[in-house]
Amino acid sequence: IGRCNEEMSSINKIAEQLLSLAHFDEDDHEIYEINKIFNTPPVDIYLEKLKKDGFTVTLSLPIESPQIKAASNQLDQLMIQFIENAEEAMPERGELTIEIEEDEIDDKMYTFVSISDTGIGIPEENLSRIFQPFFTTKGKKSTGLGMMIISTIVENLNGTIGVRTKPGEGTTFKIVLPSIT
Numbered sequence: 241i242g243r244c245n246e247e248m249s250s251i252n253k254i255a256e257q258l259l260s261l262a263h264f265d266e267d268d269h270e271i272y273e274i275n276k277i278f279n280t281p282p283v284d285i286y287l288e289k290l291k292k293d294g295f296t297v298t299l300s301l302p303i304e305s306p307q308i309k310a311a312s313n314q315l316d317q318l319m320i321q322f323i324e325n326a327e328e329a330m331p332e333r334g335e336l337t338i339e340i341e342e343d344e345i346d347d348k349m350y351t352f353v354s355i356s357d358t359g360i361g362i363p364e365e366n367l368s369r370i371f372q373p374f375f376t377t378k379g380k381k382s383t384g385l386g387m388m389i390i391s392t393i394v395e396n397l398n399g400t401i402g403v404r405t406k407p408g409e410g411t412t413f414k415i416v417l418p419s420i421t
Contacts (some may be wrong), residue, residue: 329359
């Protein structure tokens with residue numbers, strides 16, 4: 241029965257992740273102050289859990305919050321996925337740093353979200369595959385959908401994503417999203 245429950249839990253997680261991608265309707269998008277994501281559930285709860293578990297969590301948020309157009313569940317899913325990945329990349333604990341900035345490029349305003357960890361990093365041979373569905377290095381405890389979901393959400397928000405990593409020293413993901421001005 242225990243094995244059956246594990247498999248059902250895995251199937252449920254995959255279904256939830258795929259459903260989060262199934263419904264991207266522009267009518268569901270609202271204007272959000274991105275800073276508020278870190279002060280409301282579920283993201284704030286997860287960050288507090290990390291602190292209690294011995295991780296250092298640093299948030300660098302601008303005084304005036306950038307605004308973006310999105311569905312709130314997209315933003316929550318995006319941040320939770322990044323936070324979970326960072327936690328898993330730091331088995332001996334470490335530092336998670338989230339920085340939000342806004343800047344103008346070619347007369348348009350953009351919001352920059354950087355998520356950095358001091359974890360194990362991503363091996364070079366895996367970098368080209370991290371956004372592919374079902375690619376995982378975590379074995380059976382992972383669906384291999386998390387990074388694909390992140391990539392899809394960023395794309396649906398008309399943004400871009402990049403990664404910088406060094407094995408043994410950590411990883412930084414940078415997301416660029418159009419700001420609402």
